[in-house]
Amino acid sequence: MIANRRFTLVARPQGLPCESDFRLTQEPAPTIGEGEFLVRNHYASIDPAIRGWLEPGGNYMEPVALGDAVRASTIGIVEQSNNPAFPLGQWVMGLNKIEFYSVGRADGFTHPIDVSAVPSPTAYLSVAGAVGLTAWFGVEEVMKPVAGQTLLVSGAAGAVGSLIGQLARRRGARVVGIAGGPEKCAKLTGRYHYDAAIDYRGKDADALGAAIAEACPDGVDFVYENVGGVCLDAALMNINTGALVVICGLISEYNSAPYGTRNVWQLLVKTATMRGYLLTQYLDKFPEGARAMADLVAQGAIVYDEHIEEGIDNALSSMLRLFEGSNQGKMILKLT
Ligand SMILES: NC(=O)c1ccc[n+]([C@@H]2O[C@H](COP(=O)([O-])OP(=O)(O)OC[C@H]3O[C@@H](n4cnc5c(N)ncnc54)[C@H](OP(=O)(O)O)[C@@H]3O)[C@@H](O)[C@H]2O)c1
Structure with a gap:
């Protein structure tokens, strides 16, 4: 059995999120259906927006449900696939969850990424993401x-x-x-x-x-x-x-x-x-924007910084860094 560790919401934060709002849970990795693929998430993007998704009313997205893993953009590698556009070993990014394994579906957010085109795969959660x-x-x-x-x-x-x-x-x-x-x-x-x-x-x-x-x-x-x-x-x-x-x-x-x-x-x-x-609002222009940013990085025309913390156990402390200002660049959590 493949174990799926998940950063799960168990209570709605009142003010600053705290430990009792979350639990690290473990379940069998999900099974994939037709057209789907299983992504082993390597990195999760820890964004200020996550805080809004924990509110009961939601905002421009549905709220994260109590008992579900917290939503985040991730990058990872396809480990099982029922979709030829997402073959085994392919790096992908998508709007998934802070968990080891997510089910991938070809939607507006999920797409294959070319990690050879950027200095590090994490660029797809920062400057090229x-x-x-x-x-x-x-x-x-x-x-x-x-x-x-x-x-x-x-x-x-x-x-x-x-x-x-x-x-x-x-x-x-x-x-x-x-x-x-x-x-x-x-x-x-x-x-x-x-x-x-x-x-x-x-x-x-x-x-x-x-x-x-x-x-x-x-x-x-x-x-x-x-x-x-x-x-x-x-x-x-x-x-x-x-x-x-x-x-x-x-x-x-x-x-x-x-x-x-x-x-x-x-x-x-x-x-x-x-x-x-x-x-x-600019979903249809994402490829154009990502190319432009990757080109500027390749030309040395812009610089960017990433702050990478390691381990799903540090999901909450990484999120809190955003509110104390102790992140030194794009806050990213390494999950592997
Ligand atoms: N509209 C969109 O589509 C969209 C997309 C992405 C991000 N955003 C928004 O863009 C903003 C920046 O996001 P980011 O990912 O780039 O995060 P970030 O700036 O890398 O990290 C958050 C920073 O906010 C500052 N901060 C936190 N609490 C503060 C407070 N009470 N007063 C003043 N500054 C405070 C801190 O910097 P200091 O050390 O300088 O205080 C902290 O380092 C957020 O509001 C986020 O929600 C919007």
Whole structure:
């Protein structure tokens, strides 16, 4: 019997997820039906979005059911197959679960991956995966910044944020990043080539707003919001007329009641637009975006970082790193 270890949700988190919300369970590996294949998951992507999927109401996806393994994007190798497009030994990525074995089906999310085309298979969970695509479409389709414009990014030293800055700067925009602590700020201007960095820690909305004003003397044309809360309020006080505020994520609000943004009135007086953005809006363009990001990496035009933790036992601690800011790049869990 092949054993399937699973990171299983047993209670809905109240605030920050904790140990009693999950259990490591073990069951026989699932059997596959017609057209299906069995994937041995090697790596799981630990994303802030997982927190939203644990809520009872769900969001843009169904909630993870109590008693089921927690949903995550994974990459792995096909070990059994009833589908010729997914032969034995093929690397695949898909929206699966944090578990050793998942049943694969050919759907919009699951596809074979060419691990020889990237520096490491994990790139398909970072720069050539959802994170890279989120940055690519966010910059190239949603914002399209140009020279002379200023783009402000919160969560700037994170997986998505670090790429947003680099891509926007390639288009000639001035990019200013917000991150937690002096080390991450140094990384923003050093490794990720941000024009300026702001440490949000210890600042209320007024102090952060003043720091943004200083770093953005010509105002802000685009806000790429990954954090919400105080960061969004401070950013709104600095937008230019006609600015675009893109809500990509609100991580500071994922474990608490909504913050209640105060400065929405700025959208009115600056005739600005605030819009939500989900990567899944660009599902049909994924291959194009993945090629573009892989090419930029191959040319050395962009850099990216991965933070890999090992062992399914560390699924919860890896997830918590996202909320304490102790991940140093795309958070990935090695399952093998
Ligand atoms: N819309 C979409 O399709 C889409 C797709 C992917 C991701 N996202 C969103 O993009 C955002 C970034 O995701 P990611 O995968 O790139 O994660 P990440 O930035 O690599 O990791 C999360 C980071 O968020 C920051 N953070 C956590 N709690 C915070 C708080 N209370 N206040 C300020 N900063 C806080 C921490 O950085 P510091 O050390 O700087 O605090 C932490 O390192 C998330 O909001 C996520 O939900 C959206």
